[in-house]
Amino acid sequence: MSGQSQDGFTPTGTIATTADRRRVVFATVVGTTVEWYDFFIYATAVGLVFGQLFFEPLGANSALIAFATVGVSFLFRPLGAFLAGHYGDKLGRKTVLMWTLILMGAATALIGILPTYETIGITAPILLVLLRIIQGISAGGEWGGAVLMAVEHAPKAKRGIFGASPQIGVPLGLLLASGVMALMTAIAPGDQFLQWGWRVPFLLSVVLILVGYYVRRKVEESPVFMELAERKEKASMPIVQLFRKHLLLVIIAAFVFAGNNAVGYMTTGGYIQGYATNPEGPIGLERGPVLVAVAGSAVTWLLTTLLAGWLSDRIGRRTTYILGWVMQLVGVFTLFPLVNTGEIGLLFAGLAILTIGLGFTYGPQAALYAELFPASIRFSGVSISYAIGAIAGGAFAPTIATAIVQATGSTQAVTWYLAGMTGLGLVATLLLRDRSGIPLGPDHEEEQSVSPVRGLARA
Structure with a gap:
């Protein structure tokens, strides 16, 4: 039966x-877009206003402290991944996805009504960080569930393109966040943006969450989980089994994502936005044009993510990734030379070139991760690998970049840092066998338990 479910059949034998x-695809795209809009709107606001409104009274390093709060949330992603992985493998993918959406939306909306430092003093940044932590917990649980809902519903030959649907939620979320922020800089320019304009994108989350919740309610549970539930084969302690049998695989899979995430967080973490618009920095561009350029690069990221997912169904996940790492390295070395020209068109070109590699090292990730882990612990495996990779990669990438520029007065060392993370992702990819098309259902746990790490026979 599980072989059937991988090719479009439900556990009861009817064709999907x-x-x-x-x-499923529509609900996955909408849900992840809303989640990442909420997550990225914070990072965008950090680069533009939070340092001034919440952290400036804390001293000269207010920008560094503000960017550090972006990274703090990543430290709590593993908690979200552990909780979501445990309950996702026991209660189902759909249940977890509903709760992560609500949690993220509530935290985002509350940030939109949060008083600033000028009003309530040190309590303001403390509450801001607490709400960011809640966002981190939600993000840690969201991705794994969205991935498995997409990939486990997909026909075997189309897992790459189906798996790209939750992946495009990231560039769509970035596009939406940057676009709404750019619109608000036009509606509420100058001091008005600092006073109230920045709050509107956070409050808009309430509407988006209602839409996402409605769409996700209409989707059936993953067929693989339904098979596990019918057979009563769900793992009692999936996380314990994951770390006992697959620890090395989790670490390698995490490094694959870290190589992409560190580079991607130059924009999704708000660094480029803050660097390019800093009035005391070397460029000093206006907020609006920079946000439009970032939004434009999100479109190229979206298109290359879809292309990479489609291509991975034809040439394999591993080969697609290797091509992506090469293109990402090219993007890393062209980014800052173009950004530092101070020309908005060249800034966009630098971001667009970078997103080609980012798309190719992100589009196949959902299918790659789903095919790495056995069915009974798959939610735990993909969620925790993703969360650890996020900490090693993007968590403090904006903070590290800010510290490097402050210490050296140049972006050259930032380029080498990003190149090193890209190399780490390439090495991790080379350590994995390609498992494109492996059966995902519970009938094939023995085959799935053969380690995909090169040189190991079994997990």
């Missing part, structure tokens, strides 16, 4: 219709 699959 094209409409069913479209509904």
Whole structure:
């Protein structure tokens, strides 16, 4: 039966219709877009206003402290991944996804009504960090569930392109966050943006969450989980089994994502936005044009992410990744020379070139991760690998970049840091076998338990 479910059958033996699959893809895209909009709107605001409104009274390093709060949330992603992985493998993917959406939306909306340092003093940054932590817990649980809902519903030959649907939620979230912020800089320019304009994108989250919740309610549970539930084969302690049998695999898979995430967080973490618009920095561009350029690069990121997912179904996940690492390295070395020209068109070109590699090292990730882990612990495996990779990669990438520039007065060392992270991702990819098309259902746990790490026979 599990072989059938991998090719479009439900556990009861009926064929999943094209409409069913479209509904899954649509719900996955909408849900992850809303989640990442909420997550990225914070990072965008850090680069533009939070340092001034919440952290400036704390001293000369207010910008560094503000960017550090972006990274703090990543430290709590593993908690979200542990909770979501445990309950996702026991209660289902859909249940977890509903709760992560609500949690993220509530935290984001509360940031939109939070008083600033000028009003309530040190309590303001403390509450801001606490709400960012809640966002981190939600993000830690969201990705794994969205990935498995997409990939486990997909026909075997189309897992790459189906798996790209939750992945495009990231560039769509960035596009939406940057676009809304850019719109508000036009509606509420100058001091008005500092006074109230920045709050509107956070409050908009309430509407987006309602839409995402409605769409996700219409989607059926993952067929793989339904099979596990019918057979009563769900792991009692999935996280314990994961670390006992697959620890090395989790670490290597985490490094694959870290190589992408560190580079991606130059924009999703708000660094480029803050660097390019800093009035005391070397460029000093206006907020609006920079946000539009970032939004434009999100479009190229979206397109290359979809292309990479589609291509991975034809040439394999591993080969697609290797091509992506090469292109990402090219993007890393062209980014700052173009950004530092101070020309908005060249800044956009630098970001667009970078997103080609980012798309190719992100599009295949959902299918790659889903095919690495056995069915009974798959939610735990993909969620925790992702969360650890996020800490090693993007968590403090903006903070590190800010500290490097402050210490050296140049972005050259930032380029080498990003190149090193890209190399780490390439090495991790080379350590994995390609498992494109491996059966995902519970009938094939023995085959799935053969380690995909080169040189190891079994997990």
